[in-house]
Amino acid sequence: MKVIDLSLALLAAVCSAQASATIEYSTVTGYFLQDEAATDPSTFDYTAVNFGLIDRAYPADSEKKNHCETKTLTQWERFYNQVEKLNRDSDEDVEYKVLFLGRHGEGFHNAAESYFGTPAWNCYWAELDGNSTASWRDAALTPNGVDQALVAHNFWQKLIQEQNIHTPDDYYVSPLTRTLQTANYTFEGLNLPHGSAQFKPVVKELFREGISIHTCDHRRSKSYIHNLFPKWHIEKHFAEDDELWNGVTSETSDAQDARSVQALGEVFFSSSSKKHSFVSVTSHSGEIGSILRVVGHRPFRLNTGAVIPVLVKAEKRKDHAPAPTTTVAWTTEPHCTVPPVTSGSVCVCPSSAAPVTTPLVTDL
Template identity: 70%
Template structure:
């Protein structure tokens, strides 16, 4: 039944045809993370004002006294000016893409090494000491989320940054916790949107056979944060994870484009609501960056980058996709013998493509 549900969900996603499509483009020249000279591995968003480049903007000429405003105030004014002057089928939005803090799955991968993690340990719910099924944050992960919290407050106080008009979050526990630690308790500017993130299925991590990618049921998620809305159509059980097949990058990009289509040009996301926060995962953020044409930029756990996106509707119908490519993944049935770069199953534990965890 689980595989059938998975197939139905994927075919429904793949075969959808919209009356219009949306073309996404990254608008460069405004953030350090857009530039090839910026090294993602050493990038510290807290040291460089979220990466916002110190520069003038065309819209500055419409301000009476631009020198009295902060960089973020002038940039926000520029984004608003673009939206005001653009056709109705064009929308500019700044997406604050935040990766969750360190989860128990991240700690376990470091402990076991990536080869052993991928081909055996990740297919279990835990090891008796730690649990990484729908992994929660470690204490280090909580600290990383609190760094983001404190930096947001600093930007509010010193830069008078416009805080997000909309908040979105993946349904996996580590992202829910990260969003909560990051935004709860901030002293928001008067008139700011309340932090009450919308939980969206398709902002989840790339779906592999790892149990850390298997979400809890809807009831569990609601009970964690009962005040937070969950999108319509969100299923009680996880219909996208089965422990057998893994989502390819191409398949993930299809759903990333679909969920972006749900963020842009909606009644909740009118042009004036030009700043949005998305708390998600490294793989999903990488997919979003591909969809919007941004250069590859890997985020450390707990990191946040804004990207400026131009979205434009066009009248061409989206071509029907008959299937979305997923792949079966083999794994050991006992702890592997590993090398630095590869995994070797013991002779008594030949690789299989059936789940190690059966209570799914």
């Protein structure tokens, strides 16, 4: 079977799973500054405002037998009690989880896009493996990207020491190199609280970036990932080679959202799920944007290395309507075969190099 045929078959399966999903998601607002329209994503610094957790009272506070005890708890300890109360008081068809959605640090593809400009990047340079100075196929972190991940590491350690924050019960990470590295720099070596879950993330295919014709979205092999972090878990049925990227077709927003629904459905309502109410997902700007759409959160674009926590309610639907049989289509992206002529906002191929829809081949 050709790669493109296999990709379409796999995505049809994902869309079919999404169509038959029986879980509805919603964001529980009022807990984080990122939920509020007045918070500007472009200037927001999660490390300056306690991950955005709002200083407020919770219904769970009144359940403490000793009110003085509540006053001595940190905001994050009280928030943990509130999430536990929400799960404790909900029926078996409802779950609440706090998703810590972390974007990878700056990758070489991010630096290249800044250098070439977004129009030229999208229609030519991103389809190459790299140039004479850098490689961006399944891009690694730049030194600046490493520093951004270490900022997250230090901030987690600060909140562990000063706020006794409940660290993630489960860790998930996209299979692309920049996210693998970011998760490792962020969480490896933290002095975790006694009894907390150890950092052994699950590498999850469906939490990868939106799949475009850009080579930075083409993941490496399962063997490469295992050799890079041999103690990590790679989910079952993870293919040795990337069967979704083909360099010709790109995921639409609707198709990516279908994938995100499927991914979340494999995180919620699992065994002991209500006891695992804090979850870390190290992913990408586009995929985090998709997850936020799926859970009904307002758009909130993250800078490289940033993190957004979201309190999500998941509820199993009561109806049993038959699943639709349609799938979500992808789109074909034309691109230039030589460096384009560009303006500030568009990409124009030279007249001698009409746009094509086949992968570019380089010697890099």
